[in-house]
């Protein structure tokens with residue numbers, strides 16, 4: 175197997191407070207291969223964005239990485255100096271955030287912002303960078319790219335702006351793209367276009383993609399694998415078909431609960447009774463046990479490790495520990 | 507842009523009209539112009555003739571119209587106290603106030619913006635804390651006290667700088683400037699600090715607050731995610747956005763500086779319009795008072811107008827807004 179583009183090992187992110195450190199991401203591990211798209215789903219506050227922020231080295235203080243390792247193309251990047259990490263951002267890792275309306279500086283024409291980014295990462299001249307910017311905008315489907323280069327962000331619609339943001343994220347041909355809810359802020363009619371564009375651009379370039387979303391439709395449409403996060407941990411990870419069609423973890427089952435066959439688009443994750451615990455009140459054992467319909471004694475005391483449950487599929491749940499518990503308790 | 511400018515201009519004219527009305531009321535009804543101009547021994551007939559000459563028997567709106575027409579021609583009447591045209595008196599004092607105000611504003615901006623930017627970027631450094639403590643002192647001390655302290659330290663104690671007056675003045679055309687002589691420059695230092703200190707702390711705090719605000723925005727996060735250098739993020743992206751609202755406030759403060767110069771001019775016996783105004787108040791010299799009122803209001807409104815137009819040039823969103831209307 176070729177070396178993965180991104181490799182995250184036992185990542186732990188937390189916030190020091192007066193009453194001890196709150197752990198928001200706890201022992202997260204995953205790989206993404208070149209050209210592969212990994213989707214990350216989970217309820218609000220599960221630690222999805224924080225995982226992305228840790229990878230690009232932009233966790234807002236006082237939050238910080240408490241442990242683990244992050245490798246990009248085999249090189250460890252979580253220990254790089256701030257300056258070395260800055261050169262990785264934009265150059266080797268592109269980022270797209272949720273809100274295209276606020277991602278661009280309102281006071282500069284979009285062309286200036288693209289040229290500035292290109293010139294930060296490449297030795298191109300201003301004129302050459304401008305040419306490249308036009309080409310990029312064409313590629314991301316911005317009509318009349320040449321004239322629109324001098325337009326200000328507010329002159330673009332939301333969808334167009336997200337195309338510009340995408341052009342910015344890809345302008346140095348990064349090997350990894352992190353997209354944190356790239357379509358959540360957009361009109362439903364435009365979401366599909368942006369996802370299709372994202373998928374095409376990543377496939378063409380062989381870019382590895384980490385896409386965070388609440389939208390199972392997005393996962394079904396573009397992800398190869400999906401990782402389900404709950405309370406700072408990955409509770410299930412595997413190929414999209416496996417995870418969506420035959421979810422193993424009770425939390426994933428709850429999420430997919432009412433999802434009909436993959437073809438039908440279900441825009442939002444379903445609701446599971448109860449709420450995810452707050453960071454300062456994560457229960458012992460399996461963090462999901464207060465809400466889990468299948469919880470048993472072991473779940474309340476011992477934290478489940480990730481176990482292989484199917485080919486290239488893992489779940490962190492005691493139901494799958496060997497020796498197995500009574501078969502009657504598995505499944506539902 | 508043009509429509510926007512015209513709308514702003516009309517608004518400015520309305521404000522000036524309101525102030526003119528105030529000045530007129532002051533001019534016409536506070537105190538009796540006739541008794542001010544006439545001596546003890548002026549006869550009753552003379553007084554009546556004077557009334558007619560001055561047009562004081564005409565309907566009020568005719569008088570107001572005449573007042574405005576005169577003001578537009580810069581005819582503010584004769585000072586009761588000095589027996590000279592008010593315009594000549596103002597013209598003589600105007601440069602002193604303007605030079606003082608500009609020096610104070612320059613000080614406030616040249617020190618306030620860098621200090622605000624520094625404390626905004628390096629939130630927790632000890633130097634930031636020093637700056638902020640100093641600015642707190644600057645905000646809380648009254649102007650006259652700052653002036654007196656400065657005089658005590660630098661004039662009385664160290665004998666470094668003069669404690670009053672404007673030093674030697676040279677004429678450049680109609681303008682009497684103190685900026686070209688050593689004594690003039692030395693005399694300017696303490697009053698400019700006194701007048702500018704409060705504004706400087708204001709600018710520092712404002713820039714800092716704006717900077718912190720801007721650094722939290724998504725486009726700054728995204729600029730960092732694009733791998734731009736700290737320098738490009740702070741000075742290319744954050745600073746410009748910070749300065750948009752700051753420019754407005756600084757511009758408006760320039761008007762306030764001119765108005766507040768009264769106190770500083772009094773403390774330092776600075777021969778400007780403010781000092782003249784205080785003296786006019788003591789003598790109930792109504793024409794001087796109302797002319798000063800009009801002039802300061804005019805400066806306020808003019809600065810306001812310029813600030814608005816500059817703002818539009820900097821922020822493209824407003825430019826579009828203006829174009830749309």
Ligand SMILES: Nc1ncnc2c1ncn2[C@@H]1O[C@H](COP(=O)(O)OP(=O)(O)OP(=O)(O)O)[C@@H](O)[C@H]1O
Nearest residue numbers: 189198217218219220221222223224225236237453
């Ligand atoms: N500055 C902070 N101090 C304390 N806790 C924080 C801070 N920033 C984030 N958190 C916590 O970290 C946890 C993970 O946040 P994160 O933004 O990664 O969630 P998310 O999965 O992206 O959720 P969403 O779907 O709402 O975007 C949350 O519980 C959040 O409350």
Ligand code: SF4
Nearest residue numbers: 460463466473491492
């Ligand atoms: S470990 Fe136990 S509580 Fe946790 S999901 Fe599995 S069955 Fe439920």
Ligand SMILES: [Mg+2]
Nearest residue numbers: 222223224354
């Ligand atoms: Mg998030």
